[in-house]
Amino acid sequence: MITAEQxxxxxGWFAERxxxxxxxxxxxxxxxxxxxxxxxxxxxTESVRAFRERTREQRIEVARxxxxxxxxxxxxxxxVEGERTLFTHLAVPVMTRLRQSERAVLxxxxxxxxxxxxxxxxxxxxxxxxxxxxxxxxxxxGSLEKVQQVRAQGPDQEESTKPDSADSRKSGDE
Numbered sequence: 001m002i003t004a005e006q007x008x009x010x011x012g013w014f015a016e017r018x019x020x021x022x023x024x025x026x027x028x029x030x031x032x033x034x035x036x037x038x039x040x041x042x043x044x045t046e047s048v049r050a051f052r053e054r055t056r057e058q059r060i061e062v063a064r065x066x067x068x069x070x071x072x073x074x075x076x077x078x079x080v081e082g083e084r085t086l087f088t089h090l091a092v093p094v095m096t097r098l099r100q101s102e103r104a105v106l107x108x109x110x111x112x113x114x115x116x117x118x119x120x121x122x123x124x125x126x127x128x129x130x131x132x133x134x135x136x137x138x139x140x141x142g143s144l145e146k147v148q149q150v151r152a153q154g155p156d157q158e159e160s161t162k163p164d165s166a167d168s169r170k171s172g173d174e
Contacts, residue, residue, distance in 0.1 A: 002031055003145050003148055003149065004145055007029065007031065010029050010031060010036065010070075011026065011029040013066070014026065014029055014038055014062070014066070017062045017065065017066075018038075018040075018058070018062055019058050022040065022055050022058055022059070023040025023041060023042060023078075024040070024041045024042060024043060025040060025041040026038070026039075026040050027039045027040055027041050027079050031070075031072065033072075034072060034073060034090055034092050035072055035073045035074070035075050035089065035090050035092075036066060036070060036072050036073070036074050036075070037074075037075040037076070037077060037086065037089060038074065038075070038076055038077070039076075039077040039078065039079060039084065039086070040077075040078060040079065041078070041079045041080070042078045042079070042080055043080075044080055044081050046080070047080075048078055048080065048085045048087075051078055052087065059076055062074070063076075073090055074088075075087075075088050075089035075090065076088050076089075077089070096122070103118070105121075105125070106118040106121040106122060106125075107121075109121035109124060109125075
């Protein structure tokens with residue numbers, strides 16, 4: 001997780017490098033451990049397909065530079081009249097261990113036709129939780145940022161690893 005300041009620096013980096021005619025407005029830059037997603041607004045008169053074709057070379061150039069610098073893949077998206085479309089984004093496998101009662105939830109979603117597989121059912125559950133708990137998740141992310149800030153202001157790690165003279169005595173030396 002990155003801080004709000006780091007997120008703004010990343011947003012600024014993309015805003016500086018994207019040619020002025022790529023987006024009408026840079027809406028959002030989201031980052032996690034694997035991927036940076038850049039979303040911008042395009043005119044209602046331009047289709048997603050037309051945008052992708054028109055900006056492909058420019059986006060590839062910026063993505064290559066960002067991937068080398070930030071060691072993450074870059075995904076792109078557009079917002080047209082409030083509708084968001086993402087493309088070239090990752091679907092990253094995640095491993096988890098579930099108890100029988102938890103597997104039963106996923107199996108019920110599969111049997112009910114809500115999902116094609118347990119993996120789809122788990123993704124559906126994550127989307128549902130994210131959709132219905134946006135405010136709570138935002139508070140949690142804010143708290144995590146505060147923890148990172150406090151850790152960064154903590155004592156120097158080198159100083160804390162040096163043995164204190166009283167602590168460095170071997171047992172039996174007293």
